[in-house]
């Protein structure tokens with residue numbers, strides 16, 4: 001936050017309102033694209049309208065859901081809660097423990113991660129979901145990292161750049177995606193990482209890359225991490241969709257396991273993970289997530305935790321307890337836990353079924369839609385141009401962001417034909 | 430390589446150490462007057478009746494957990510602004526509100542807006558103060574200028590010092606002022622003093638930054654405690670109000686707060702709201718829903734509002750009763766040397782006892798009484814069972830320790 005004025009008001013905003021007194025000096029912030037789409041959607045009176053802008057799950061009738069396991073956990077909570085005292089600055093020990101065990105120990109399947117936990121080499125803090133986690137690590141790195149240069153994939157989640165530049169880091173892109181081929185540009189990716197400055201910070205999407213839905217294969221990750229290791233980059237992993245790639249959260253953390261292996265072998269000294277329960281527990285609005293830093297030693301962990309506490313204390317004191325108590329309840333109860341895994345799995349299978357259905361209905365004579373089937377997670381990165389997206393909106397009341405990213409959860413049995421038909425018309429025009 | 434070369438150990442946190450000692454003390458008669466949270470007559474955390482009832486309603490309403498707007502849940506924002514500022518101002522749309530992570534989050538957002546987006550960087554803080562202001566302002570990119578708020582000899586607000594600070598402050602400076610139940614002194618400005626201060630601030634173009642963390646706990650009446658706000662509104666002033674429902678609804682860990690920026694016209698409020706959205710999007714995306722929903726469901730339901738009023742009055746009455754008891758024991762029963770009237774005049778959770786560091790240390794180290802070393806006593810930690818014993822220990826240290 002320290003460097004915000006120079007970075008943002010000068011570089012980004014050239015239009016300042018004239019007057020010197022009071023709030024007039026504040027520049028108008030750029031509008032939030034996703035929000036703007038939802039607003040326009042709400043105002044549209046066409047009864048065939050479809051909202052493909054939201055990043056939250058909808059069921060086959062277009063409604064938000066509560067995972068049954070979450071509902072049960074919440075009921076237990078209602079029945080038993082007798083106070084709402086502050087939790088610790090970095091969240092409760094219990095929450096930290098569950099998160100560590102779930103992700104790093106992979107609940108017993110990752111011996112390297114288990115050893116890191118046992119050696120006190122992982123510091124975990126509960127945060128304001130994934131965004132808050134990114135914000136805390138950004139502020140932390142802006143203070144303590146020798147390098148302030150952060151590499152992010154091109155394209156990436158719309159909010160990444162603002163989070164990091166607001167904290168005073170310099171963000172720049174590494175090649176990730178080839179829009180003409182609708183796939184990962186792996187040669188370009190390696191080349192741009194190779195040519196980046198040594199010891200840079202590098203942001204990696206753990207799975208279900210947002211917005212493209214295209215992830216690296218385990219072999220490709222190996223190659224990337226070799227570069228990371230050789231160039232002594234600091235890996236910063238963003239994991240907002242754990243479970244949405246395969247339907248199983250344990251299968252989606254190959255990157256973490258790979259990193260742990262390299263840390264165990266002393267090839268990478270430390271890394272950070274920003275994690276969110278927004279999508280995989282459907283806790284979006286309750287703002288529940290975590291930041292973990294894998295450190296060089298137990299001693300380092302003590303220092304890092306004390307700095308995280310200092311930082312968080314001055315930003316918001318402590319994280320909210322409702323979502324974290326739900327998480328604790330689910331992880332603390334084997335039956336609920338099993339039920340949650342199966343809830344998550346059925347959500348992901350609906351997304352995959354819809355993906356397949358849409359693919360089948362799309363006309364492949366003038367456009368190759370095969371990339372749809374290699375993409376994972378909540379989004380379809382169509383490759384449609386901004387003009388085509390606007391045409392879909394204006395002619396067919398189909399609302400999506402202009403980068404051609406469609407949220408699959410807005411598609412269901414009732415509208416998939418209409419959607420496919422509209423896309424075919426726009427593409428074949 | 431190490432990314433963390435700049436890292437060093439932090440200074441030990443005295444208050445934290447005291448809390449640690451407290452949790453390790455197995456003496457069943459230990460007395461905790463350290464933390465800033467309310468305790469009921471049995472020394473237990475207290476869930477307001479209004480909150481339990483709102484939870485039942487919310488539970489039946491089958492809500493989902495979907496994402497909310499960056500600025501917060503509209504119904505909550507409206508309720509929160511009305512509680513802080515009154516209906517009239519809200520109807521005129523002269524306020525930009527953003528739901529935050531508790532009152533701390535509101536202070537952080539307000540300070541960020543001013544220092545990083547408006548280039549207003551000088552924050553004046555009267556001491557002693559809530560210790561978190563200092564790192565918070567620094568973190569947000571502001572500069573802290575301290576002045577004396579409290580006259581510890583007379584045990585009253587050092588009004589001359591405040592006026593002098595105001596006189597010397599350049600235009601566009603910011604004054605952080607606590608609305609009521611001043612932390613840590615319990616000593617508030619009178620309505621007359623507020624009136625003089627706000628006129629001066631308006632004349633000198635200084636921005637009031639009001640922290641209302643304890644609204645409702647001074648008098649037991651939310652509106653009465655907010656009179657200084659109405660004073661500024663009547664003067665058409667622009668100001669910031671940092672709101673928290675941590676104490677007034679006992680929602681501590683749910684993290685319910687709101688920043689209200691009051692502007693001179695609706696157009697400016699719109700621009701400010703837009704900037705708040707921009708800042709908050711990159712810090713949190715949105716604030717947590719659950720506590721905010723409890724707050725707005727209380728606010729819109731007349732029965733629950735009445736219950737909340739009753740809860741708050743109950744809390745405020747109990748705190749006042751404890752103060753009377755302490756005063757009685759120290760002055761009448763034990764005739765402890767010194768004047769103890771300030772225990773009665775100070776408001777809210779805190780009694781700034783005037784005990785010295787050594788006296789506080791003795792209480793902590795030898796007598797199983799836990800308080801911060803500045804001698805701040807949270808009177809909510811006292812009750813019928815322990816007040817007299819507590820007073821005998823105060824009496825002991827006052828007579829025997831310097």
Ligand SMILES: Cc1ncc(COP(=O)(O)O)c(C=O)c1O
Nearest residue numbers: 055129130131157210240276278
């Ligand atoms: C890549 C990525 N990271 C982080 C987030 C943060 O999500 P939240 O703050 O809701 O947990 C999102 C949400 O859409 C995302 O897509």
Ligand SMILES: Cc1ncc(COP(=O)(O)O)c(C=O)c1O
Nearest residue numbers: 465531532533559612642673675
């Ligand atoms: C003076 C003051 N301001 C603000 C706060 C912040 O409260 P919270 O963030 O818990 O709502 C506190 C809490 O103790 C306080 O004493």
